[in-house]
Amino acid sequence: MGYKDVYAAWKADPEAFWMQAAEPIDWDRKPSKALFDKGDHMYEWFADGMVNTCWNAVDRHVEAGRGEQTAIIHDSPITHSKREITYVELRNRVATLAGALRAKGIEKGDRVIIYMPMIPEALEAMLACARIGAIHSVVFGGFAANELAVRIDDARPKAIIAASCGLEPGRVVHYKPLLDGAIDQATHKPDFCVIFQREQEVARLVEGRDVNWHGFQYGVEPAECVPVEGNHPAYILYTSGTTGQPKGVVRHTAGHLVALNWTMKNVYNVNPGEVFWAASDVGWVVGHSYITYAPLIHGNTTIVFEGKPVGTPDAGTFWRVIAEHKVRSFFTAPTAFRAVKREDPKGELVGKYDLSHLRAVYLAGERADPDTITWAQRMLNVPVIDHWWQTETGYAIAANPLGIEELPVKLGSPSVPMPGYDVQILDEGGHPMKPGELGAIAIKLPLPPGTLPTLWNAEPRYRKSYLEHFPGYYETGDAGMIDEDGYLYIMARTDDVINVAGHRLSTGAMEEVLAAHTDVAECAVIGVSDALKGQVPMGFLCLNAGCNRPHDEVVRECVTLVREKIGPVAAFKLACVVDRLPKTRSGKILRGTMVSIADGKAYKTPATIDDPAILDEIKEALATLGYPEKAA
Numbered sequence: 001m002g003y004k005d006v007y008a009a010w011k012a013d014p015e016a017f018w019m020q021a022a023e024p025i026d027w028d029r030k031p032s033k034a035l036f037d038k039g040d041h042m043y044e045w046f047a048d049g050m051v052n053t054c055w056n057a058v059d060r061h062v063e064a065g066r067g068e069q070t071a072i073i074h075d076s077p078i079t080h081s082k083r084e085i086t087y088v089e090l091r092n093r094v095a096t097l098a099g100a101l102r103a104k105g106i107e108k109g110d111r112v113i114i115y116m117p118m119i120p121e122a123l124e125a126m127l128a129c130a131r132i133g134a135i136h137s138v139v140f141g142g143f144a145a146n147e148l149a150v151r152i153d154d155a156r157p158k159a160i161i162a163a164s165c166g167l168e169p170g171r172v173v174h175y176k177p178l179l180d181g182a183i184d185q186a187t188h189k190p191d192f193c194v195i196f197q198r199e200q201e202v203a204r205l206v207e208g209r210d211v212n213w214h215g216f217q218y219g220v221e222p223a224e225c226v227p228v229e230g231n232h233p234a235y236i237l238y239t240s241g242t243t244g245q246p247k248g249v250v251r252h253t254a255g256h257l258v259a260l261n262w263t264m265k266n267v268y269n270v271n272p273g274e275v276f277w278a279a280s281d282v283g284w285v286v287g288h289s290y291i292t293y294a295p296l297i298h299g300n301t302t303i304v305f306e307g308k309p310v311g312t313p314d315a316g317t318f319w320r321v322i323a324e325h326k327v328r329s330f331f332t333a334p335t336a337f338r339a340v341k342r343e344d345p346k347g348e349l350v351g352k353y354d355l356s357h358l359r360a361v362y363l364a365g366e367r368a369d370p371d372t373i374t375w376a377q378r379m380l381n382v383p384v385i386d387h388w389w390q391t392e393t394g395y396a397i398a399a400n401p402l403g404i405e406e407l408p409v410k411l412g413s414p415s416v417p418m419p420g421y422d423v424q425i426l427d428e429g430g431h432p433m434k435p436g437e438l439g440a441i442a443i444k445l446p447l448p449p450g451t452l453p454t455l456w457n458a459e460p461r462y463r464k465s466y467l468e469h470f471p472g473y474y475e476t477g478d479a480g481m482i483d484e485d486g487y488l489y490i491m492a493r494t495d496d497v498i499n500v501a502g503h504r505l506s507t508g509a510m511e512e513v514l515a516a517h518t519d520v521a522e523c524a525v526i527g528v529s530d531a532l533k534g535q536v537p538m539g540f541l542c543l544n545a546g547c548n549r550p551h552d553e554v555v556r557e558c559v560t561l562v563r564e565k566i567g568p569v570a571a572f573k574l575a576c577v578v579d580r581l582p583k584t585r586s587g588k589i590l591r592g593t594m595v596s597i598a599d600g601k602a603y604k605t606p607a608t609i610d611d612p613a614i615l616d617e618i619k620e621a622l623a624t625l626g627y628p629e630k631a632a
């Protein structure tokens with residue numbers, strides 16, 4: 001069957017489609033049906049089934065006689081080390097860790113925060129939680145203590161599992177002081193913390209609260225897999241919203257298993273036993289879905305890569321890893337390829353490696369620009385597939401499903417909707433638009449299995465953020481169009497969320513931090529185009545009347561403040577002081593116009609502007625930062 005047939009089969013009978021997709025999963029009790037309509041646009045999938053994620057990702061492969069297959073390859077050009085863990089080793093390690101967590105009181109439904117770098121122990125911690133029905137919430141290592149504290153207060157974890165440190169090129173990231181700071185700051189306190197001591201930094205443990213990863217596992221009874229209901233939350237993953245309070249995306253167990261397993265063959269075209277590599281971080285949804293869960297559920301070998309596309313040691317690292325570990329399908333963010341292209345535009349390092357096992361490359365996390373795609377196609381000589389999805393969905397909304405059929409690539413488009421997703425372009429009034437017309441991208445409800453059913457402890461916010469604007473649809477927050485052939489094009493966000501190097505960040509959260517500076521009366525943060533990172537944040541600061549401090553001093557403090565409060569990942573390095581911000585007469589800051597000016601794009605002075613002269617002041621301020629950039 002080709003793509004059109006598969007999509008039509010889903011549309012004709014979604015229930016049958018998903019029940020069939022559920023067949024390869026090992027159920028403790030098979031679900032009686034796929035979709036559970038709870039009314040009022042709330043849905044669950046396979047809710048009355050009983051199942052365990054860890055069993056499906058680990059134990060069943062051992063039971064099936066594949067215990068000696070490598071489950072995880074850790075490749076760290078930063079520590080110059082490589083290590084392989086077989087499925088049987090993984091089962092034993094995870095069962096013991098789960099047993100130790102249980103012995104310290106962790107039970108089904110308890111939350112466990114995981115704050116770890118790119119080491120296999122991060123995956124083991126996730127799987128150990130899944131084994132006993134605990135709900136994990138992984139926090140990305142590039143966030144600061146304050147962001148961790150916010151997540152601790154929202155998830156209210158009984159335990160936190162952390163490493164002593166992370167390793168960035170040329171710098172040790174001191175996780176433990178960040179963790180201690182976050183716990184001090186948070187209102188909720190975990191019962192205990194498990195600390196994995198890395199040899200690069202041994203952290204000081206807090207007596208009575210912290211236990212050592214190895215020590216607390218000593219002599220414990222390994223835990224068996226605990227079957228959970230299909231609608232039991234497997235994890236919570238926080239993502240940026242329009243304010244400083246991140247949204248806790250909930251992932252239910254059964255839909256997650258079924259959908260991810262389906263994607264491995266149909267989208268990524270890998271067979272069990274083959275090597276799959278997603279060069280992302282476990283702290284992002286790509287890491288959850290395609291470093292940890294999907295490859296293991298499907299019986300693949302997954303790679304945990306602790307390095308960067310360039311500088312560890314050079315722009316040939318990706319090719320080395322692909323060659324050495326015989327990677328079949330490779331997944332990365334366009335920004336990573338842009339970094340490689342900048343260092344090695346002619347691909348001289350590509351030729352040094354045998355990439356004959358590589359069948360396809362997948363890009364996501366941000367819009368893939370045509371230059372980057374054509375460069376990668378030329379260098380690697382395999383299909384380079386852009387695909388589009390979100391933290392909320394957990395897997396591809398639109399893709400070129402190579403495992404079903406290789407569709408023609410249209411540059412600038414992540415191709416076509418996947419089964420499960422009825423994607424529509426809507427006008428402001430919620431009416432479907434014609435092919436080629438630009439509008440809001442929405443998905444007709446219900447969303448398919450594995451997508452978010454709600455937000456953690458925040459159902460009203462879930463409804464408001466995603467369901468209310470277009471009744472009967474999920475609002476993606478992206479704008480775009482669908483062409484005559486059904487190909488989707490993602491053009492922009494409809495809110496103030498920006499995408500920096502594939503990291504989704506809230507300008508609202510940065511504004512909250514800047515506004516807390518004692519000299520800042522008012523501020524705005526926008527995302528400006530960046531040749532490498534796609535977008536970077538830029539801040540405009542209005543200082544309090546009477547503040548006579550040198551502007552560059554205040555700017556420096558503001559940059560430091562964002563790094564301290566949100567983290568280095570915000571990449572907030574550009575800011576300037578202005579007298580006033582351009583606003584409409586009703587007081588809305590004209591961020592869109594400011595973005596156009598900074599990007600050197602044509603713009604119309606909005607009819608509702610309060611004082612058009614302020615746009616000239618913004619232009620002058622931008623010039624001091626070198627914007628618009630010459631190349632833009």
Ligand SMILES: CCC(=O)SCCNC(=O)CCNC(=O)[C@H](O)C(C)(C)COP(=O)(O)OP(=O)(O)OC[C@H]1O[C@@H](n2cnc3c(N)ncnc32)[C@H](O)[C@@H]1OP(=O)(O)O
Pocket residue numbers: 140141142143166168169173279280281284285286308309333335336339364365366388389390391500501502503504533567568569570571
């Ligand atoms: C499809 C659904 C989704 O969208 S899920 C999200 C998908 N996105 C991704 O997978 C992210 C892709 N991007 C990347 O992997 C990185 O940005 C790549 C391309 C590797 C470049 O990394 P890097 O050179 O560190 O730049 P960056 O902009 O990411 O980092 C900015 C500053 O943050 C720091 N940082 C980064 N990661 C960590 C970490 N885990 N722990 C601590 N710090 C971290 C970087 O060191 C950098 O710091 P500095 O400002 O240079 O001092």
